[in-house]
Amino acid sequence: MSVIEDLIKDVEIPKMVKIKQHFKSDRIVPEDIPDAIHHELHKGDIIERIRPGQRVGITAGSRGIANIALVLREIVKNIKCVGAEPYIIPCMGSHGGATALGQKEVLESLGITEEYTGAPILSSMEVVKIGETANGLDVYLDKYASTMDAIILLNRIKPHTAFRGDVESGLQKMIAIGLGKQKGAETCHAAGFGEMHRNITQIADVVLQKVNIPFAVGLIENAYDETAKIVALRKEEIRAEEPALLRIAKENMPRIMFNEIDVLVIDEIGKNISGDGMDPNITGRYPTPYASGGPKVSKMVVLDLTSESHGNGNGIGTADFTTRRFMNKMKLEETYPNALTSTVTGPVKIPMILKNDELAIKAAIKTCNRNPAEGIRMVRIKNTLKLEEIWISEALLPLAKENKDIDIIEVPHEMDFDDEGNLF
Numbered sequence: 367m368s369v370i371e372d373l374i375k376d377v378e379i380p381k382m383v384k385i386k387q388h389f390k391s392d393r394i395v396p397e398d399i400p401d402a403i404h405h406e407l408h409k410g411d412i413i414e415r416i417r418p419g420q421r422v423g424i425t426a427g428s429r430g431i432a433n434i435a436l437v438l439r440e441i442v443k444n445i446k447c448v449g450a451e452p453y454i455i456p457c458m459g460s461h462g463g464a465t466a467l468g469q470k471e472v473l474e475s476l477g478i479t480e481e482y483t484g485a486p487i488l489s490s491m492e493v494v495k496i497g498e499t500a501n502g503l504d505v506y507l508d509k510y511a512s513t514m515d516a517i518i519l520l521n522r523i524k525p526h527t528a529f530r531g532d533v534e535s536g537l538q539k540m541i542a543i544g545l546g547k548q549k550g551a552e553t554c555h556a557a558g559f560g561e562m563h564r565n566i567t568q569i570a571d572v573v574l575q576k577v578n579i580p581f582a583v584g585l586i587e588n589a590y591d592e593t594a595k596i597v598a599l600r601k602e603e604i605r606a607e608e609p610a611l612l613r614i615a616k617e618n619m620p621r622i623m624f625n626e627i628d629v630l631v632i633d634e635i636g637k638n639i640s641g642d643g644m645d646p647n648i649t650g651r652y653p654t655p656y657a658s659g660g661p662k663v664s665k666m667v668v669l670d671l672t673s674e675s676h677g678n679g680n681g682i683g684t685a686d687f688t689t690r691r692f693m694n695k696m697k698l699e700e701t702y703p704n705a706l707t708s709t710v711t712g713p714v715k716i717p718m719i720l721k722n723d724e725l726a727i728k729a730a731i732k733t734c735n736r737n738p739a740e741g742i743r744m745v746r747i748k749n750t751l752k753l754e755e756i757w758i759s760e761a762l763l764p765l766a767k768e769n770k771d772i773d774i775i776e777v778p779h780e781m782d783f784d785d786e787g788n789l790f
Contacts, residue, residue, distance in 0.1 A: 377728040380742045380759035381778035388753055388771045389589030389620050396433055406583065406598035415580035415600075420451030423508075424485070425540050428458035428472045430638035430674065430751070431522045431585060432593045435477035441518065441583065442485045446472055452485040453493070454478065454637035455511050457544030459551030460707035461637060461678070463700045466490050467677070475674045476638065484583070493549045496576050502531050506550040507577065519546070519582035523608065524615045527642045528710065529656040531563025532609040533639075537582045537599070538570035545573065548707055555708045559654040567605070574601060584611050589620030591751045606770065619647060620753040622745055623663050623769055624762055628734040630663045631746040631788070635681050636672030639749050642713055643681025644668070648750040651684040653713045665730040671695040672749075677751040683715035686733070687726045691788070693719055698739040722787030732756040 367375070394402050407413040417421060422445050426438060438454060445452040454473070462468030470489040473479075482706040499505060509539035511517055519537050521544070526534035533539070542565065554565045573579070579601050586592040593615065599607050622630075635643035641756055646652040651662030668685040670692055671677070677697030682688055693716075705714040720726040731742055741761025747753060755775070758766060766772045782790045 367692065370720070374728040374732050375785060376726060377605055377732045379724075379727055379731065379781050380740065380744055380761065381573060381780055382468065382744070382757040382759055383763060383766075383778050384755060384757050384773060384776040385766055386773040386775050387620070387623055387756065388773070390618055391590060392591065392594050392618075393466070393588055393590070393592040395721060396436060396446055399433055399593065399596070400440045402596045403437065403521050403583075404444060406596055407441070407444045407655045409664040411512070412598050416445055416448050416450045416516060419451040422450045422452050422516045422518060423455045423488070423514040424452055424518045425457040425544055426473055426478055427521055427540065427544055428461040428469070428637055429522060429641070429648060430476060432587050432591055437583070437585065437596070438478060438485075438520065439483045441520065442483050445518075446484070450516075453454070453510070453514070453784065454483060454485050454487045455508055455545075456487065456489045457508065459546070460545045460548040460703040462676070464491060464548045464703040464707070468700075472676065475676065488639060490531065491547055493547050497572045499565075499572055501546050501568060503553055503569060504564060505569050505572040506546045506553065506572065508545050508547055511545055511577075513532060516578045518581050519579060519604075521584075522585045522587060523611045524587070525612070525619065525647050526562075526657065527640060527646045528652060528654040529562045531566075532612070533563065533567055534612055536612060537584055537604055537608055537668060538566050541573045542566045542569035548703070552721050555636040555644045558709060562656075570605070574604065584608070584744050586611060586615045588618045590754055590762050594618055606615075622648060622747070622753065622756070624743070624745060624758070624765060625661050626743060627661050627663045627745050628732045628733070628736045629727070629741050629744040630661075630666045631744065632666065632668050632671050632685075632750070632776045633746070633748045634670045635668050635673030635679075637678045637680065638672055638674035639751050641738060643675070643679065643752040644684070646684070648753065649684070653710050664734040664736070667726050667730045667732055668692060668717075669726065676700055678704065679714070681713045683718060685711045685717045688718060689723060689730050689781070690721055702730050723789045724783045
């Protein structure tokens with residue numbers, strides 16, 4: 367037994383109870399998405415803004431957005447129906463290791479392939495400068511996007527993980543950071559997240575003035591990681607309408623329904639889940655001082671990294687403990703470009719590394735500064751997208767029983783570890 371194991375061998379892990387949290391559940395089921403896309407694109411003059419023979423680029427980001435491949439496929443179909451030629455352009459700043467091949471591989475891991483969508487994927491990290499903002503920032507556009515006759519914006523609208531503003535993650539961020547690629551993302555982040563809300567809108571203004579963007583498609587998800595709303599906006603509506611869509615997105619966000627948590631255990635993080643691997647709006651752990659909200663967490667444990675993240679472990683720095691399994695999957699060459707581009711280095715720092723899940727959880731309990739006799743308030747979640755069914759310790763049961771939006775669906779039981787000390 368190592369010295370570390372000896373120090374925490376006597377730590378008791380509390381019994382856990384599975385609960386179900388209930389959130390707003392409006393959704394568009396996958397089989398209805400083609401009709402929803404068709405309806406939005408054919409209201410008024412929206413689809414008619416695409417002309418026969420035009421080469422049309424459609425933006426595609428790196429997030430694990432619900433039904434994203436299906437939505438892209440249906441937009442492609444509608445563009446082809448008016449006689450235009452659609453192309454998919456990876457738009458994800460520095461993600462995918464800041465390489466053209468890496469960004470195409472990220473799309474393919476999300477099910478976005480040329481075969482499925484019916485459109486070629488044109489991936490490049492080269493950009494062209496198309497102007498400057500009022501405050502002197504250079505404005506860049508993806509090389510392939512610059513050759514298109516029209517660009518269609520597609521993105522999920524949701525709260526950002528590191529700043530607050532009328533516009534956060536969404537359509538204008540896709541313009542400034544997505545279409546700008548690594549160079550544009552670097553420019554937008556250079557002044558820090560305290561200026562991000564202004565930089566995004568100012569860069570978007572320049573692009574909207576200089577580039578033919580007939581319309582945009584915004585997606586809003588419910589708390590169950592399902593498509594809740596699909597909205598097509600004309601070019602001239604984007605600036606005015608996106609803030610209202612952000613407010614709707616915030617109303618649909620899931621959450622952990624406990625305000626004070628001694629130990630938060632997260633089974634997995636990854637770039638397909640959140641830009642920070644795990645959404646700070648859920649964990650309460652933010653990489654900058656320009657955003658806040660969520661529970662108060664004393665110690666946080668991250669157990670694993672998703673395969674879809676391609677080794678990008680961005681976000682692990684906000685955890686207190688992780689496992690060797692996680693570190694064996696994390697690739698610095700995939701992770702560090704994110705920090706160098708965003709200028710925020712905290713999320714890529716390395717927390718304390720334990721041999722397995724059991725030791726990591728015990729270390730968090732030992733250091734959470736709560737008297738075990740009072741009951742350790744522990745929560746375990748799969749990731750920050752999946753919050754319907756979670757596990758809580760017995761100490762949180764009284765609060766759970768008082769909450770009308772929580773169902774208790776199992777009796778308390780011990781955490782079940784395999785021979786390697788990892789959770790089943």
